[in-house]
Amino acid sequence: MTTRILLVRHGETKWNLEGRYQxxxxxxxxxxxxxxxxxxxxSLKDVKIDAAYATPLARARExxxxxxxxxxxxxxxSPGLTEIxxxxxxxxxxxxVKEKYGVMVEQWQTSPHEVHMPGGENLQQVQDRSMAALAExxxxxxxxxxxxxAHDATNKVLVCGILGIALKNFWQVKQDNTCIxxxxxxxDKWRVCLLNDTCHMGQIFTSIExxxx
Numbered sequence: 214m215t216t217r218i219l220l221v222r223h224g225e226t227k228w229n230l231e232g233r234y235q236x237x238x239x240x241x242x243x244x245x246x247x248x249x250x251x252x253x254x255x256s257l258k259d260v261k262i263d264a265a266y267a268t269p270l271a272r273a274r275e276x277x278x279x280x281x282x283x284x285x286x287x288x289x290x291s292p293g294l295t296e297i298x299x300x301x302x303x304x305x306x307x308x309x310v311k312e313k314y315g316v317m318v319e320q321w322q323t324s325p326h327e328v329h330m331p332g333g334e335n336l337q338q339v340q341d342r343s344m345a346a347l348a349e350x351x352x353x354x355x356x357x358x359x360x361x362x363a364h365d366a367t368n369k370v371l372v373c374g375i376l377g378i379a380l381k382n383f384w385q386v387k388q389d390n391t392c393i394x395x396x397x398x399x400x401d402k403w404r405v406c407l408l409n410d411t412c413h414m415g416q417i418f419t420s421i422e423x424x425x426x
Contacts, residue, residue: 216351217358220394222368223272224249232307236299239271249391249414250279256413258283263357266350268295268364276391277362293346296364300333326380336380340370347371351398368394375403
C-alpha cells in the first residue's frame with residue numbers, strides 16, 4: 214500500500230518580503246503569495262487528491278485552500294505541522310535579531326541543530342512533532358494522495374527525518390514558497406520522489422532568493 218504526500222510550503226508573505234521572523238505568528242500572504250497559491254492550485258487541479266491538510270496558520274491554510282477548491286475538499290488542520298516557534302525572535306527584523314542575539318544567530322546559521330531559540334523551540338522538537346503529525350495523516354489515508362501545506366523549517370526537518378539526514382544539515386535542504394515535494398510511504402518506509410519543485414511558477418528556479426524566516 215502506497216500513500217503519497219504532496220508536501221508544500223505556503224506562499225510568500227508580507228513578512229518574508231520584509232525579512233521579519235514569523236515563526237508561529239499568524240501573518241498574511243503577500244500579493245505575490247496569493248498569485249503563487251493560485252498557480253499552485255491550477256498546476257494540481259488535474260491530480261487526484263483525496264484529502265488536504267494545513268497548519269493552523271492562515272498563510273498555510275490559504276495556500277491549501279487554493280488547491281483544495283479544485284477538488285471539492287475541506288482543508289483539515291494539523292497543529293503538529295506548525296512552523297518552528299522562534300520565541301523572542303518572532304516579529305523582529307533579521308537585522309534586529311542579529312543585533313540582539315548575534316552569537317546565537319551565527320550558531321543558527323552554522324550549527325542549527327544546537328540552537329534552542331529563547332522562548333521557542335529547537336529543531337529536534339519540531340522534527341518530533343511534525344513526523345508524528347505526518348504519521349497520523351498517513352495512518353488515516355492509506356493508499357491515498359494527500360496535500361499537506363506547512364512551512365519552511367517544518368518541511369526541512371521532515372525531509373531530513375525521512376532521508377535519515379542529521380539535523381546539522383538543515384540548511385542543505387531548500388524550500389521555496391509554494392514548492393512541491395512528493396513523498397511516498399510504502400511497507401513502513403519513506404522515499405522522496407520530488408523535492409522543491411516550483412515549475413508551476415513557470416520557471417525551474419525561483420527568481421527571488423530568500424532566507425528562511
